[in-house]
Amino acid sequence: MNTTPITIAGNAADIPELRFTPAGKATARLRVAVTSRYQDSTGAWTDGATSWHTVILWGTPAENAVESIAKGDRVIVHGRLEQREYQTEAGDRRTTWEITAEEIGVSLRYATAKPVKITRGASAA
Numbered sequence: 632m633n634t635t636p637i638t639i640a641g642n643a644a645d646i647p648e649l650r651f652t653p654a655g656k657a658t659a660r661l662r663v664a665v666t667s668r669y670q671d672s673t674g675a676w677t678d679g680a681t682s683w684h685t686v687i688l689w690g691t692p693a694e695n696a697v698e699s700i701a702k703g704d705r706v707i708v709h710g711r712l713e714q715r716e717y718q719t720e721a722g723d724r725r726t727t728w729e730i731t732a733e734e735i736g737v738s739l740r741y742a743t744a745k746p747v748k749i750t751r752g753a754s755a756a
Contacts, residue, residue, distance in 0.1 A: 635712040637730055639684055640738055641665035643704045647688070649697040659693035661686050661700070663708060685729045686710070695749070696735055705738035 644662040651657055663686055667679035686708050688696050700706060710732040718724055737744050 636709070637712045638707070638709045639663060639665050639730070640705065640707045640740075641684070643700050643702055643706050644683065646702050647693070647696040647700055649693060657690055657693040659688040659696050661688075661696070663706060684708075685727070686732050686735070687729050688732045688735060692732065692735060699737065700735075705741055707734075707736055707738050708732050709734040 641663040644664045647659040647661040649657060649659045663684045664681050665684065666681040668676050669679055671677050708730055710730045713729055713731050714726060715729055716724060716726050
């Protein structure tokens with residue numbers, strides 16, 4: 632499978648939504664807003680267009696994100712850009728792009744954080 636690595640830094644548009652698969656594996660979804668900034672000809676900083684990214688997390692990172700990330704927090708996400716196709720209730724085929732996160736964390740550019748190492752069952756090796 633051909634994957635495209637991607638790293639983004641932006642603001643959490645919502646709190647991560649935790650769910651569990653029928654097999655009991657944790658998964659979480661959140662949206663991240665990324666706004667580019669540039670200096671105009673006068674030297675003033677100007678906001679560019681905002682892009683919205685859906686981020687999918689699995690397992691322990693999903694559970695940790697739910698406990699650690701709040702709406703508006705600045706986050707850094709590293710993962711794989713993946714295309715997913717689905718069919719609407721009306722029968723229309725749609726395509727969406729999502730980031731399956733391998734790593735996620737709060738940015739320390741505008742805040743501080745104190746990591747707390749946790750242990751969860753056998754999967755926390």
